[in-house]
Each structure stands twice: as structure tokens, then as C-alpha cells.
Amino acid sequence: xxxxxxxxxxxxxxxxxxxxxxxxxxxxxxxxxxxxxxxxxxxxxxxxxxxxxxxxxxxxxxxxxxxxxxxxxxxxxxxxxxxxxxxxxxxxxxxxxxxxxxxxxxxxxxxxxxxxxxxxxxxxxxxxxxxxxxxxxxxxxxxxxxxxxxxxxxxxxxxxxxxxxxxxxxxxxxxxxxxxxxxxxxxxxxxxxxxxxxxxxxxxxxxxxxxxxxxxxxxxxxxxxxxxxxxxxxxxxxxxxxxx
Amino acid sequence: xxxxxxxxxxxxxxxxxxxxxxxxxxxxxxxxxxxxxxxxxxxxxxxxxxxxxxxxxxxxxxxxxxxxxxxxxxxxxxxxxxxxxxxxxxxxxxxxxxxxxxxxxxxxxxxxxxxxxxxxxxxxxxxx
Amino acid sequence: xxxxxxxxxxxxxxxxxxxxxxxxxxxxxxxxxxxxxxxxxxxxxxxxxxxxxxxxxxxxxxxxxxxxxxxxxxxxxxxxxxxxxxxxxxxxxxxxxxxxxxxxxxxxxxxxxxxxxxxxxxxxxx
Numbered sequence: 001x002x003x004x005x006x007x008x009x010x011x012x013x014x015x016x017x018x019x020x021x022x023x024x025x026x027x028x029x030x031x032x033x034x035x036x037x038x039x040x041x042x043x044x045x046x047x048x049x050x051x052x053x054x055x056x057x058x059x060x061x062x063x064x065x066x067x068x069x070x071x072x073x074x075x076x077x078x079x080x081x082x083x084x085x086x087x088x089x090x091x092x093x094x095x096x097x098x099x100x101x102x103x104x105x106x107x108x109x110x111x112x113x114x115x116x117x118x119x120x121x122x123x124x125x126x127x128x129x130x131x132x133x134x135x136x137x138x139x140x141x142x143x144x145x146x147x148x149x150x151x152x153x154x155x156x157x158x159x160x161x162x163x164x165x166x167x168x169x170x171x172x173x174x175x176x177x178x179x180x181x182x183x184x185x186x187x188x189x190x191x192x193x194x195x196x197x198x199x200x201x202x203x204x205x206x207x208x209x210x211x212x213x214x215x216x217x218x219x220x221x222x223x224x225x226x227x228x229x230x231x232x233x234x235x236x237x238x239x240x241x242x243x244x
Numbered sequence: 245x246x247x248x249x250x251x252x253x254x255x256x257x258x259x260x261x262x263x264x265x266x267x268x269x270x271x272x273x274x275x276x277x278x279x280x281x282x283x284x285x286x287x288x289x290x291x292x293x294x295x296x297x298x299x300x301x302x303x304x305x306x307x308x309x310x311x312x313x314x315x316x317x318x319x320x321x322x323x324x325x326x327x328x329x330x331x332x333x334x335x336x337x338x339x340x341x342x343x344x345x346x347x348x349x350x351x352x353x354x355x356x357x358x359x360x361x362x363x364x365x366x367x368x369x370x371x372x
Numbered sequence: 373x374x375x376x377x378x379x380x381x382x383x384x385x386x387x388x389x390x391x392x393x394x395x396x397x398x399x400x401x402x403x404x405x406x407x408x409x410x411x412x413x414x415x416x417x418x419x420x421x422x423x424x425x426x427x428x429x430x431x432x433x434x435x436x437x438x439x440x441x442x443x444x445x446x447x448x449x450x451x452x453x454x455x456x457x458x459x460x461x462x463x464x465x466x467x468x469x470x471x472x473x474x475x476x477x478x479x480x481x482x483x484x485x486x487x488x489x490x491x492x493x494x495x496x497x498x
Contacts, residue, residue: 314405
């Protein structure tokens, strides 16, 4: 019976440290605890300066992404019992600059999301007046993009992607999947505008289909699939421009 | 002004995780497949030049170096085929109404095609 | 926009080459590199070698020429694309343009040579 388990946590204070370090904490082991519970216990009982993001603690908000034993995970979804006997190494998400402790700088991620115009766009004169009712969509039309709409912006995919590590300008899995979500939405009319961003040099063509983004995604968005489908679509657009 | 800490990705990143390692192996199959294509080109060239030019090629094909290379190239080409077919359902999504076609159908169809091509080629060259 | 058209073309060649490499290349390696040498020295019972004449007839039949052109050219582009991208993954970022010219150029030259050998080249004496 395990009474405690050790966590080795990445510490970095921008004003005090020039290099990060690891601090080991002995935490109570509970059968039903996740890494987030352990970190919260540390902050409440041992070191109140430990800094990290979290919110819903149930895998829907996307706030608590971190590296757990080298794999990007939501800390609210990483059960301590799966890491016995420990120690568990907890680090900020890979491929992002570290603000402090487990908090990463995500400005570039936000910019990338915005760059794919993640909202429905109607062509001029094509906006339906309220009196004509809603834009209707069949279940089959919904099915085309539904999977890509499940993204919670947790950035685990960016942490898992080696291309992100090699090239911080890479548009990345979540942003491309988000772009595809709108391109495949029957209510949207801005496919070619978005394809300009998605099919640009720093976007889908940097992807080498490692596939780890889809493996770590907690919501089964399959961003790798979205990117390959975008490449295939780009090829079809080139070979058959009339079918766009 | 607080300064964020930049962690550098090591050049040996692909050795740090099993999935990354097999990804790199998959990519490196291209070296052997490409090398074989160059070899095939030379083979075809010598064949076209006639029997005296082709003789030394046949002799070389029987050396342990050649057999060894072709064995490794075959393993590489098969690993390429395995990974290529497995990933096809992610690239080409065939929908029937709301449902996606089961990936195994697309993968299986390609392996069937592969078997027909392989058996067909061996039969035509050695048995026809 | 022009840059992404170029990327689309290289990727399309990569994709086509990947299909050909998966379907045809294992069969060709097996036939030319592993079965042919053993059959030629009589190591496999009941299997006769096609010999130079048989191989020539097969390779330069219309279907043979088409298959060989496709089997040499497209996988060359596939491999070039993969090697160029993998060189970046392995940290050879600075030499990227040189590697791209070398391997894409090699695929183009290889394709040109293959077309010439298979379709145009007529040896002086056979």
C-alpha cells in the first residue's frame, strides 16, 4: 500500500532564476487522485508559490495541460495510480516558452487560432435575414466537421509535435484543424480565404505526419487527419480547379 | 521585464520516445527505396544496352553485398507499405451519409492489391 | 500563393510516389534482387530463369515500359520529398536549400534519364 508518491516538478521564476530546476515533493497517494490533485495539495500545504493553470478539473476547459513523464497530458486526466511507484516528472508543455513554473506563454497559439478566421463567414449579399430563419444543416453535413469542432485548445498537440519544436512558426495541429472545421461547415463560404492561410508555406506543408498530435489529443479531434485531408484537398484543388 | 525561458529541442529528439523513433525509421525507408530505384534504373539501362552489358549486372546481383542490400531494401519497402496503407484512412475519408467507411476496408483493399501485384509480377517473370 | 502551389505539386508527387512505392517496389525488389539471382543459378527447383531475352522482352513491352517508368520516377520524387523533410527533422536546417536542389533535382534528372533509357535509347548493337 502506497502512502505517498513523489512528484519532481519543474520550477522557474523569471525574476530570480536564470535556469530552471526541479523540486521534489512527497505527496499523499490516493487511489482516485490525478496529478492536478497532487499539485493542488502541494500548493495548499507545502509551497504556495507553485504556479500552474487549471480550471474545470474534468477535461473540458483545456487549461491544465503539462508534460507528465515526458508525455503531454491534461493534469486533471493523469491518474497517480498509472504512474506508480513514481516519481512523477511534471514539466510545462514542450515547445512553448516558460513564463513561470508550469505556466507557458501562449500568445503565439492565440495568434495562430485567430489567423485561420475561426468563425462562419458569408459572402457579401449572402447573409440570410432573420426573417428567413436559421441556416439548416443535415446530420450528414454536421458529421463532416463535427470531430474537428471538439477541440478544447489545450495545446497538448503542439507539445507533442516535433515540427513545433523545430519551427515555432508552424501553424500547428489545433489551428489547422480549427480552420478545417470551418471549411467543412456547409454554412461557411470562405473556404478559399482560409485555404490561403492553411495551405501556406508555414502551415500544412511543414507537417510530416508524425501523428503524435492525434495520439495525445484528449478529445479525439484527430488534427493529424485534418492536416492530411487539407493536403489532399489542396492537391484536388490544383488538379481540378473547377471543383472548388 | 520578466523573461520567459526557452527550452531547446535536442537534435536527438527522435530518440527520446518510441513513437518518434518509429516515425524516423519510417522516414528513413525513403533512403533505401530511393537507392533501389536508382539501382533499378541502372539495371534497366544495362538491360537495354544488350546482353554483354547486362552480364556483369547479373553477376553483381548474385554477390552477398547485393543480396544483403536487397534484403534490407525489401524490409524498408515493406515497412513503408505497412505504414502508408495504415495511414491512408486518415488522408482519404470516405463518408456514407453520417458514417465513415471503416478504415480496415481501405487498408485491406490496398493489401489485396499489393498481393495481386506481387504475385502477378513473380508469376509473369518466372512462370509465364 | 505561388509558393503553396509549388508545395502542393511536390506533395502530390510524394503522395503518388508513395502509392507506387508501396504497391510496386517490394515486388520489384523481390523479383530482381532476391529471386532472380537465386533462380539464375538454379537454386530454386522447377523455376526457370527468364534469361536476358525473357527479361528484355518483358521490360520493354509496352506495359513493361509504362510500369518501369512509373516505378522508377514516382518513387524517386517520393523519396526526395521525404529525405528533404527528414533532413530538417535531423537538424540540417541550414543546408535545406542545397539538399532540396540535390534531391528534387536528382529525382528530375533520374526521371529524365529513365524516360530516355526506356523510351528513346536505341543501342547501336544488341
